[in-house]
Amino acid sequence: MTSPGQRRIDEIGDESRRRILDAAEELFAERGFDRTSFVDIAKRSGISRGSIPWHFKNKDGLVMAVVERVVDRIWPAERYQSVPSLTEVFTETAELLRSGNSALVFMVLVEALGDRGVVTEQYQQFFTRRREGIEVLLRLRRPADVDPAVAEGKERAAAVALNGALLGIHLQALVDPENVDLESALVSVATMFDRNIADVWA
Numbered sequence: 001m002t003s004p005g006q007r008r009i010d011e012i013g014d015e016s017r018r019r020i021l022d023a024a025e026e027l028f029a030e031r032g033f034d035r036t037s038f039v040d041i042a043k044r045s046g047i048s049r050g051s052i053p054w055h056f057k058n059k060d061g062l063v064m065a066v067v068e069r070v071v072d073r074i075w076p077a078e079r080y081q082s083v084p085s086l087t088e089v090f091t092e093t094a095e096l097l098r099s100g101n102s103a104l105v106f107m108v109l110v111e112a113l114g115d116r117g118v119v120t121e122q123y124q125q126f127f128t129r130r131r132e133g134i135e136v137l138l139r140l141r142r143p144a145d146v147d148p149a150v151a152e153g154k155e156r157a158a159a160v161a162l163n164g165a166l167l168g169i170h171l172q173a174l175v176d177p178e179n180v181d182l183e184s185a186l187v188s189v190a191t192m193f194d195r196n197i198a199d200v201w202a
Contacts, residue, residue, distance in 0.1 A: 024045075087191050090166070098182065
């Protein structure tokens with residue numbers, strides 16, 4: 001059983017981690033990844049500079065923790081397990097994308113496309129988790145007469161396509177918001193998919 005003292009230490013650790021993430025997210029959005037230092041984050045968060053690597057190991061770990069939190073806010077993987085319609089999922093996603101600091105996802109993607117091996121690996125894991133969320137939704141709707149061994153490959157391919165559509169529409173809306181209606185575009189893709197979902201296993 002956890003003692004009251006240990007619980008308090010854990011609460012302090014969680015609060016420190018939250019404040020570091022809040023500060024890092026604000027600063028990455030304001031200045032970019034490369035122009036933000038641990039010293040800047042420490043000043044903004046009120047947490048000592050030495051605590052940052054204790055929580056996140058290094059800057060790459062901190063960046064990915066920030067991105068994961070942004071993504072979990074705007075596109076939580078567990079949502080797929082309870083919503084039968086992709087249209088509902090994408091409609092909710094559009095609302096959250098407008099309210100969250102979603103541009104950070106693409107800022108880190110630029111880093112991942114460069115020579116930074118650690119960020120690339122972590123971004124691959126991030127994409128994997130997003131695709132797995134879509135695969136869960138597809139498995140829930142898989143026809144009973146489909147061979148699971150065949151279905152898994154087809155569901156994986158569909159998840160790659162849907163993840164790409166979501167990210168591509170999102171990027172267009174960030175770059176050209178005057179000409180891209182984020183919600184309409186996401187709902188259009190989701191509606192087409194929902195209407196033709198049987199084709200995944202054809």
